[in-house]
Amino acid sequence: MITLAQDCLYFEIDGGESVPFSADMISVELSGENADMFDAEFVKHATSAVFHYFKKELGRDTISLAEFAGALEKVLRDFEFSAPVPESEIPARRREAQVIESDLRRLVHESGPGCELVFFPRLRDELRQHLQQEPRMVRFRGLRGCVKQLAGAQRWCARCRDLHDQIVDFLRNCLTVEADRKNCALLVE
Numbered sequence: 001m002i003t004l005a006q007d008c009l010y011f012e013i014d015g016g017e018s019v020p021f022s023a024d025m026i027s028v029e030l031s032g033e034n035a036d037m038f039d040a041e042f043v044k045h046a047t048s049a050v051f052h053y054f055k056k057e058l059g060r061d062t063i064s065l066a067e068f069a070g071a072l073e074k075v076l077r078d079f080e081f082s083a084p085v086p087e088s089e090i091p092a093r094r095r096e097a098q099v100i101e102s103d104l105r106r107l108v109h110e111s112g113p114g115c116e117l118v119f120f121p122r123l124r125d126e127l128r129q130h131l132q133q134e135p136r137m138v139r140f141r142g143l144r145g146c147v148k149q150l151a152g153a154q155r156w157c158a159r160c161r162d163l164h165d166q167i168v169d170f171l172r173n174c175l176t177v178e179a180d181r182k183n184c185a186l187l188v189e
């Protein structure tokens with residue numbers, strides 16, 4: 001039997017056959033009246049998040065196509081209900097801070113030598129500062145470049161993959177602790 005790659009899940013399709021897919025191999029096409037509500041990049045990140053949930057959080061190796069589609073649909077519906085409210089109905093402070101972005105590469109650069117020891121507390125402080133503005137979403141960009149800088153790697157390697165997962169898990173845990181049940185999404189790309 002061939003061993004499943006670490007970044008793959010077996011998808012059970014009609015007829016009982018199982019096909020391995022990684023998150024990058026999954027393509028989603030939305031249909032219906034609200035299909036144009038989300039751009040392709042957003043759907044790609046939502047798909048990756050659902051994939052990560054089943055693979056890492058639940059520790060699953062196999063999933064039915066219907067179960068995956070149902071979970072992705074639930075995630076997108078949750079965003080649909082929290083999306084576009086007319087500008088006039090949003091308080092000015094909240095309107096200004098709907099999506100707050102940070103560049104992870106900048107945080108690594110600011111951390112200086114001894115990177116990881118300084119980087120993670122700096123990352124937590126950055127998230128805390130953003131959450132004080134009560135955003136709908138906090139978006140951290142430049143994860144891949146950040147990981148390579150921290151690892152001191154020119155090419156992606158096993159250490160990079162581990163550090164990538166560590167940063168994402170760290171941000172999730174910080175958001176859980178810091179957000180205190182506030183309605184805020186986290187996007188790390």
